[in-house]
Amino acid sequence: MNEAPRVVAAGLRQFQCAYDGYVEAPYELGRMVAVREGSCTVLGIVVDSASGPEDPARPLQPPSGAGGRTAAEVLADNPHIRPLLTTAVTVVACGHIQGEDARATLPPMPPPLLAEVAEANPEEVAHLAQDAAFLSLLVASPACDDSVIAAAVRLAATAFGPGSYAFTVRAGKELARLLKAEPARLTSIIRGVAP
Amino acid sequence: MTLRMEKALGQLPDVVERYAREVATLDKGLAAAREALAAWGRDAEEGDRAVIAAMANSPEPYALSCGEPVDATYPAPPFAPCTVIGSDGSSIEPDRFAAVPCYVLNTGFVVLPYGVPGEAVLDSKPVIGPEETLDEGEDDGNEGSGPAAWGVNLRRDVSEFVTGARLAVERAVNGDVVLLLDGTFFPWDLDSRTVAEHTRRDLASRLGDELELLSFSAERVSVGAYVSGTRSGDVARSLGAIAARTGPGWPASDALVFSRLLGDGERSALFRAQSGRRATVEELFPAHQQVRFFYFRSGEDVARVELPAWAASPAGVARLHAALVDQCRRCGGYPRALQEAHEQAVITMGDRAQFSRLLEGEASRQGLRAGSNGKHASKKRRAI
Numbered sequence: 001m002n003e004a005p006r007v008v009a010a011g012l013r014q015f016q017c018a019y020d021g022y023v024e025a026p027y028e029l030g031r032m033v034a035v036r037e038g039s040c041t042v043l044g045i046v047v048d049s050a051s052g053p054e055d056p057a058r059p060l061q062p063p064s065g066a067g068g069r070t071a072a073e074v075l076a077d078n079p080h081i082r083p084l085l086t087t088a089v090t091v092v093a094c095g096h097i098q099g100e101d102a103r104a105t106l107p108p109m110p111p112p113l114l115a116e117v118a119e120a121n122p123e124e125v126a127h128l129a130q131d132a133a134f135l136s137l138l139v140a141s142p143a144c145d146d147s148v149i150a151a152a153v154r155l156a157a158t159a160f161g162p163g164s165y166a167f168t169v170r171a172g173k174e175l176a177r178l179l180k181a182e183p184a185r186l187t188s189i190i191r192g193v194a195p
Numbered sequence: 196m197t198l199r200m201e202k203a204l205g206q207l208p209d210v211v212e213r214y215a216r217e218v219a220t221l222d223k224g225l226a227a228a229r230e231a232l233a234a235w236g237r238d239a240e241e242g243d244r245a246v247i248a249a250m251a252n253s254p255e256p257y258a259l260s261c262g263e264p265v266d267a268t269y270p271a272p273p274f275a276p277c278t279v280i281g282s283d284g285s286s287i288e289p290d291r292f293a294a295v296p297c298y299v300l301n302t303g304f305v306v307l308p309y310g311v312p313g314e315a316v317l318d319s320k321p322v323i324g325p326e327e328t329l330d331e332g333e334d335d336g337n338e339g340s341g342p343a344a345w346g347v348n349l350r351r352d353v354s355e356f357v358t359g360a361r362l363a364v365e366r367a368v369n370g371d372v373v374l375l376l377d378g379t380f381f382p383w384d385l386d387s388r389t390v391a392e393h394t395r396r397d398l399a400s401r402l403g404d405e406l407e408l409l410s411f412s413a414e415r416v417s418v419g420a421y422v423s424g425t426r427s428g429d430v431a432r433s434l435g436a437i438a439a440r441t442g443p444g445w446p447a448s449d450a451l452v453f454s455r456l457l458g459d460g461e462r463s464a465l466f467r468a469q470s471g472r473r474a475t476v477e478e479l480f481p482a483h484q485q486v487r488f489f490y491f492r493s494g495e496d497v498a499r500v501e502l503p504a505w506a507a508s509p510a511g512v513a514r515l516h517a518a519l520v521d522q523c524r525r526c527g528g529y530p531r532a533l534q535e536a537h538e539q540a541v542i543t544m545g546d547r548a549q550f551s552r553l554l555e556g557e558a559s560r561q562g563l564r565a566g567s568n569g570k571h572a573s574k575k576r577r578a579i
Contacts, residue, residue, distance in 0.1 A: 058538070
């Protein structure tokens with residue numbers, strides 16, 4: 001079990017976190033994550049993740065004779081490779097929680113460097129996302145393409161249990177309001193939300 | 196001004212041509228050396244006698260037979276599950292222009308389990324020294340004093356061995372282990388007169404203790420100190436003694452002799468390293484720690500692999516040989532564990548510059564300034 005990733009670069013709008021090594025299953029696209037250290041809990045949506053060599057000057061080359069074997073088999077047969085790899089995740093801030101207040105606005109300050117980044121729990125997701133206002137920061141971010149927003153809605157809906165359909169409808173209405181000048185984009189996102 | 200290529204390059208063809216002529220004249224010498232090797236293989240005792248006789252009048256190291264027919268070649272046995280450990284080191288020598296003379300040792304190490312339990316580890320251990328106040332005036336005679344006498348290279352070599360040996364003992368509980376070291380088995384600076392005598396004595400004692408501890412794990416641990424592209428000439432010298440030939444036209448390096456004898460992945464017979472020189476590094480260690488060696492071909496490279504006598508059992512050598520072939524297959528002809536240990540150990544030019552700046556900053560914070568040196572300052576400035 002890998003440890004939770006930690007913040008390695010932080011801004012108000014976006015931050016990056018890195019795992020201690022390579023993980024095959026990092027936080028998935030659209031997942032809401034939380035940084036619970038600092039003056040408030042910063043919430044954000046995973047918009048990208050990338051794995052590769054820790055040292056960019058040493059590109060990863062497939063070992064010879066690896067034909068026909070799975071990645072897990074190749075890694076097991078070449079134990080030096082995994083410790084030289086790393087996985088990083090990029091997160092776009094979509095709100096913060098301070099005390100009892102959840103606000104779908106930028107946090108007052110970036111999350112602390114090296115703070116742990118955890119999956120937001122269902123209460124945090126529901127608290128921030130219930131009115132779907134968190135989508136405005138995502139729509140405004142150049143780092144969020146249509147599939148990120150669609151995945152964020154789909155995954156956030158699961159925090160509402162039986163109310164997930166109602167949440168999805170609210171999110172659809174919020175997106176329609178935010179994207180009234182971009183009908184093609186709205187259509188693309190809605191298609192991505194549909195089960 | 197940098198090297199003026201337009202002036203230098205004109206001289207290059209002549210140099211290459213001269214060398215090519217020299218190599219061509221070696222063919223006869225190599226054929227004669229192979230005949231001497233075959234004769235030695237037929238009668239090991241007679242061959243050894245000729246070598247020992249030659250040794251008596253020479254300070255140079257020679258090779259003696261070690262139980263296996265000296266002209267035999269051995270294919271690698273199949274690779275069996277084991278942990279391969281590699282260690283290598285890098286260092287920053289004391290800068291005589293710095294405000295504080297100090298050195299850095301960075302020992303890189305890797306632990307790679309192949310089909311045995313245990314986690315893979317790739318890491319390094321930096322040490323900034325001197326860790327204690329060194330008494331520079333303790334030694335007398337013609338030995339060096341000051342930072343030059345600290346023996347940074349020797350400390351690095353010993354640290355590489357100690358790090359690798361401890362990991363090997365630790366991992367032996369999980370199964371067989373092959374420990375690979377970069378370079379020769381014994382650190383030759385142990386008899387360097389530029390290193391303070393008490394430093395050499397302390398490090399030799401520490402190395403001896405670690406060697407003894409490691410030897411207790413002989414059943415499970417193989418050891419090989421790997422010298423890629425070796426230029427040693429112990430066997431060639433012995434063959435010269437047997438054939439009563441030396442000088443021009445006789446191969447000076449063992450790699451030349453064995454490059455035509457060994458196939459890819461094969462090893463030569465085991466040899467004993469010995470010299471008639473007195474007060475050598477070897478004399479600091481007991482008989483069971485004395486060096487045995489064989490040559491190993493990986494692609495076009497002929498490497499010399501040194502190991503202590505206690506690790507030269509047939510099973511120990513077979514495990515080492517199989518691991519070398521497997522390691523070289525994984526890394527373009529050089530052991531993967533050593534390559535990764537090197538990567539962990541390496542101190543880049545950027546690291547060195549940053550360390551220098553940090554040292555200067557810390558010295559300045561504590562009120563120390565480097566003495567003025569015009570040449571050093573001018574090299575930093577380089578202004579016209």
